[in-house]
Amino acid sequence: MRILVAVTHLLGAGHLTRAAALARAFAAAGHETVLVSGGMPSPLVRPGGARLVQLPPVRSAGFDFGRLVGKDGNPADTALLAARQSALLDALERARPDVVVSELFPFGRRILADEFMALVTAARARPESPLILASVRDILVPPDRPAKVADAHARIAALYDAVLVHGDPAFMPLGASWPVDAALAPALRYTGYVDEGDPVRPARHREGILVAAGSSSAGLGLFRAAIGAARRRPDLGWRLLVGHGVPEAELADLSKGLAPGTVMRARPDYRALMAQSAVSVSQCGYNTAVDLLATGTPAVLVPFEAGRETEQRLRAEGLAALGLARILGEAELSPEALIAAVHDAARPPGGGAAQRTIALDGSARTVDIVEEMVASRRPRPRPDPVAGLRDALDRAAARGRRMPVWWRDDDAVAATPALDRLLALAKGAPLLIAAITGRTESSLRERLTDAPGVSLAVHGLAHANHAPPGDKAAEFGPHRPLAAQRDDAARALALARERLALPGLLPVFVPPWNRVSDDLARALPGLGYRGLSAAGGPAIDGLVRADAPWDVIDWRGTRSLRDPGALLATAIAHAEGESAVPLGLLTHHLAHDEAVWDFLERLIPLLAAHPAVRFHDPRDLFGGTVDVRARQPISPLHERPRAV
Template sequence: MRVLIAVTHLLGAGHLTRAAALARAFAAAGHDVVLASGGMPAPLVRLDRVRLVQLPPLRVRGTAFSELRAADGGPAGAALLDRRRSMLLAALEEAAPDVLITELFPFGRRALAGEFLALVEAARAGAPRPLVLASIRDILVAPEKPGRVAEAHARVAALYDGVLVHADPGLAPLDASWPVDAGLAVRLHYTGYVDEGGAVPTASDRAGILVSAGSSAAGLGMLAAAAEAARRRPDLGWRILAGHGVPEADLSALAAGLPPGTVERARPDYRALLARAALAVSQCGYNTAVDLLATGTPALLVPFEAGRETEQRLRAERFAERGLARVVPEAGLDADALLRAVAEAPRAPLPPHGLALDGAGRTVALVEAMVRNGVGATLPPVLPPPSAGGGGSALDRLRAALDRHAETRPPTPVWWRDDDAVAATPALDRLLALSDACAAPILLAAIPAGIAPSLGRRLDGAPGARLAVHGLAHANHAPAGEKPAEFGPHRPLAALASDAREGLRRARESLPEDALLPVFVPPWNRLAPDLAAALPDLGYAGLSAAVPRRAPLPTAGLVRADIHIDPIDWRGTRSLADPARLVEDLVARLAAGDPVGILTHHLAHDDRLWAVLEALLPLLLGHPAVTVLDPRHLFARPPVDAGAAPWSRPGARPS
């Protein structure tokens, strides 16, 4: 692929550092990458195999981000901004990218909206046009004026194919700092944190205190407090790193009266120094936070908060809530306060945090999949015309069928199940965002033996998530040559019952109690009749599968609700089934008037399939022809006989 990334950093170099890390990851995967940078050059940022287009640089004084200044400190005039815009458009024309990524915009850099909009609109006018993505960090600073949030959302909806959120939602979901509405939620792709620092060196012994404050002069007050603390307690082994944005005079003042080497400029081996330190004292910018997570170094965090900045404070508080650091307020910080905090700080390495730090690689894989599956301007219609008969697109046909149904019949009950949940992942985030956007509760069938701690944390408080027991380990016990089954008639009833009982016990231990339903979902939707009869005695109140009606299961004491529509072509591509046929099946079931169960598998979805679901499900589940059933209410209904229950109709291919 050809990739163009546009970034302008105005204060520190964090935005450029992260954008460069992504650029290097794309280049390392064999792609042709151009990085257009509009901030001041940063000497420690690496650009291996990446072509740099340096725009006339801009900067700001303090936190006055709306008052752009040229490299010499003077106001950025119209001629300079025109030159930048022309260079960006020339870079676009020369690169002819398959993928265009704008860093922070349209969520920030409003003062540069003219050049970013010119770039994106020119890209969208191309034929074929590139995939257009926004790239943002974990925590944003939301504008005080609500209209600006709405403006950003409108630009995403009109101009962007997706938003790359370089975060682990287990630590900092985007809605912790930025309002996320339904339209934005379905465009978010969590990648994990972008770790650009390289391998973590092994350190047998940790010693000393490492102080750092990013690349700008914004942390000068913290550095001054640390320098004075080092003069008072040199025995603690201080090393103070000042960014290249700190003026020489200030650097000399910091070093006065301290041994040589105590105060120096930021170094490229910062991570190695951090891995050997017993304690870190730092601000809490994105890249510093990732370095701390990677090295496991105990930390005192002094978040930058000038000019109504909230980003670092929110991130530091998230660290503190997880026991990963302690927060020291920037206001009033002096040597005495710092020494008190140092005396109280822990020295043991951080406990395992389980947060995703492979965001660069995940970003490359995600974008490759988007391009491979045709997301963007080269994408065919999401729902093409039906293969036979009918007029207009398949989506139009579904809408027309829903409209007719609403005029002549009562609403059709529809419910939604998703299988194979095991951990908090970007795919699960996307599923839950789609569920929220549709205002449709979803039954997540979780595999008890595979449940990671992150799943319970992610679902705790997720308003639309209901949980069921998906067997025990999703292990195939069928003999060779037979269809796979974990709870089929291939093992003694005692073994089946033991595993089903164990699955419910593990689910109750690992998942939020208020969301877990005692509903059994057999893997591959295959279940031995004698186990079905035994489920009530094992603690289950419900059963959900897709069993042919010719072999009804005993359901006395159980509420039975099956699925009917599965959009995956399991026997062929294992990707999206024929979308026109998918819509035809839905229309036929609506015409029959019977309840409909929808099945998805978030871990198996590629972006083509996501695109179809994100177009189809909001239409279906938001239409007055449909009543969306909450699994809590569905499985609380009085038990019915499987042979007569509309919920027991045969359906999609087993999961």
């Protein structure tokens, strides 16, 4: 097989360490493996037989995981993020993988969602769609908002084949930290813990205290307390391993006044040192916990808890409950408290039997699981990408709520197979088709004659961009004289009467690219228009507004389906709210690829049939149609303009 594993660690190197262990296991089993790393390079991480691709690196700004910085410490700008995404997609193209693994995403790394989604959607769109898997540790950060859960679950349902959980459910099921519902549970594949270290034999005689706190500066508080303890009780034999993320000057400062060899850089033989130590003092990251399970070393655990982190505390409590460790909270940390905890931990632990039953064969088992999935792969059952919205609508129906929606499709010019597919999908559901009247062919009118549920709007004159270089595209933006805009808008409506003389023609202006200058918008009623659908703007007397912001296409990125999690989150919020403003769905039938069509083929039937949805007819929204025999619309309008 060809395997691609994508990982970005933002603080410590634990995520990269685990991903590298998996990559080595795949490579050792004879599979061509690429490990794509987007975090800072780590000197202790070994790719083994896997090929390492390093993206332009980023890290978190301290404990603020909502801000990224580059290797120079400056904020990660759009150019850096674009370069990362380009390199990631290039790695995908070169690898041509049978399996793509995204580490932590979509359950985490939301700040890098654009690049992970670009990878996954590009992989799914390949002619031979690879197996797509998420890889997560035993414990996840509990979400602070239900929308985050909905996003992750929607992405798994729409794009992923399974979730590799690198833990043992008998010790720590994923549901202990993350809401595992009936839809997610069947996708979970527990692998056991990924044991990154080499086998070691515990020493017959253990001595000394080994202190370590990962590869970043997050453990400096623990190190300072340990230094104070070493000065008070040097007879206990302290060894402090400081991560490579701690600057050299700070390392020298930590070493002052201590015996040579007390403070040193983190070493690749950490597990062997742990196996020889009387007590291990550390935080409780994933890899450290595995080292403790493998060596059986008595431990004092000081779980990292800054920035809403609960993962290490939960894991430490699980180990303590088995009698494998003692917990010292960060808030209680001091040299005296640490010395007392070390004495307490040195007593014989009581969890040896439980320790031996926890599965530590996660690397080999991961390879087995993936090999089995690829070997037995059949056409993948089509997931339900709108399951979360269906559930929200069911809840809305139960409380008597009806979610208002309407649908607009842009850029029609002629009868095409894509238009046929659009109309077949609509099946008579109310649909406003915005036609580029200056380019309209007679076949469009012929195809839409007697098409049920279809209304027509004026989509500008020629869909021509008149904006200067560097500005956002616009045909009717503020860059042109108002007189020229008025002339084109009037000409567009006249051509609509001439070329699209159908009962469903509405005096509604839909500017290309959804952009229109305020001056032209105010002039539209005088030109015969009675409706406007764009990207927001002021209320205007004599003009009914109904915009369509729910665009399914990712125009600024893949130009394929927008992130389905974000799309569904918008609709779910609308379903669960109380707004009477219809949510405007926007499609572009000529630009749809299979990913977009597939999503719409699930979404439209749900919206059209669900009792909690009120599917608005554009004729009702905008108040009347055009009399193609006259210069002005004659159908009655509301006396007072309204915004929709």
